[in-house]
Amino acid sequence: MVLVVVLTRPEGGGGTKEGGEVFLQAAGESGPDPFTDSTANDDAPEPGTASPSVAPSPSKTGTQVTRGVDGAAPGLYGGTQKIASCDVEQQVKVLQGAPEKNRAFASVQDIEPSAVPGYLRGLTPVTLRMDTRVTNHGFRDGEADAYQAVLQAGTAVLVDDRGVPRVRCACGNPLLPPVAQEDPQQKGKAWPGYRASDVVVVQPSEQPVKEFVMVDPENGDWFKRPAGDTGDGDKKTDPPKKDASESPCPPGSDPCPTSSGDTTPSEPAPDDRTSQPGEDPATSEPPPDDPATPEPPPDDPGTEPAPEDPPGSPDSQSAPQPPAPDTGAPQEPGAGIPPPGATAFG
Numbered sequence: 001m002v003l004v005v006v007l008t009r010p011e012g013g014g015g016t017k018e019g020g021e022v023f024l025q026a027a028g029e030s031g032p033d034p035f036t037d038s039t040a041n042d043d044a045p046e047p048g049t050a051s052p053s054v055a056p057s058p059s060k061t062g063t064q065v066t067r068g069v070d071g072a073a074p075g076l077y078g079g080t081q082k083i084a085s086c087d088v089e090q091q092v093k094v095l096q097g098a099p100e101k102n103r104a105f106a107s108v109q110d111i112e113p114s115a116v117p118g119y120l121r122g123l124t125p126v127t128l129r130m131d132t133r134v135t136n137h138g139f140r141d142g143e144a145d146a147y148q149a150v151l152q153a154g155t156a157v158l159v160d161d162r163g164v165p166r167v168r169c170a171c172g173n174p175l176l177p178p179v180a181q182e183d184p185q186q187k188g189k190a191w192p193g194y195r196a197s198d199v200v201v202v203q204p205s206e207q208p209v210k211e212f213v214m215v216d217p218e219n220g221d222w223f224k225r226p227a228g229d230t231g232d233g234d235k236k237t238d239p240p241k242k243d244a245s246e247s248p249c250p251p252g253s254d255p256c257p258t259s260s261g262d263t264t265p266s267e268p269a270p271d272d273r274t275s276q277p278g279e280d281p282a283t284s285e286p287p288p289d290d291p292a293t294p295e296p297p298p299d300d301p302g303t304e305p306a307p308e309d310p311p312g313s314p315d316s317q318s319a320p321q322p323p324a325p326d327t328g329a330p331q332e333p334g335a336g337i338p339p340p341g342a343t344a345f346g
Helices: 088-096 099-109 113-121 268-275 305-312 314-318
Strands: 021-025 067-070 124-128 132-140 143-151 156-159 165-168 173-176 185-187 200-203 211-215 222-226 235-237
Touching: 021 132, 088 099, 088 113, 099 113, 099 132, 099 143, 099 173, 124 211, 132 165
Parallel strands: 021 143, 021 185, 067 200, 132 200
Antiparallel strands: 124 156, 132 143, 132 173, 156 165, 165 173, 211 222, 222 235
């Protein structure tokens, strides 16, 4: 499912103190001030760009253009069947052994420090399939330090039951949805294939996700992973159907090829042809033109009534004109519904 995203500045200003900097973070790098050592699984798929089953629609207004994807969208996340991209128990163990970091982690996620183990075990390990914008947090001076970041596709993360990334496994950092920046400046080295226009934002799904429909980028296999599961409950599934095949009009088509544009012009055409022979007696004033009279008057040859009338009869010129206004001119098909608009991500 593709969503329209509007990113607004929070009233409290959290996450905006970096003055509009957005840090690019490659999948294998821990980044500045990591909370923990990496708990990413070495067997996770290699980084690489990909797309969900339905490509998100870019926003075309505003100064910042970013795309939003529903957290429950099939194919938004990838991984290897039966293998977790993060070692959740190791993440729990590391934070439990560092009380200050555990407390700072809990403050970001707005939970009690004692609730961190249960919180982590309720998340689902996946890998990003698209470069994704987030609010990342390093651990500095005993506190969580927020900054805006773009995580490379292939990054191992833990997501909540709405599909929103909450932990970056390469550094143990807590994650939150991104916030707006004024005149953002990219920092860090871009990876091959990176384009700012391809960056997405994960929007929380309307309903809790029971199963994430994921794809293995190495072999293309699709499988379902129950929310909160580390891979033991994975089950193979069929690729999802694209929305465009289920609708007569693919998104963005204007007009719809199978709309009334094919039927509306074809029906009036026969009606026009039946009205043109002059069935309306009000327009055929001269009685000699009536085909019902077998023997026309002597002064009328009967074969071609039209030549006699044009020289002096104005009525004869008006006879062929009534069909003209009643034309079967095709109705403009452009009245189709325009593609759904998108709003600026600012």
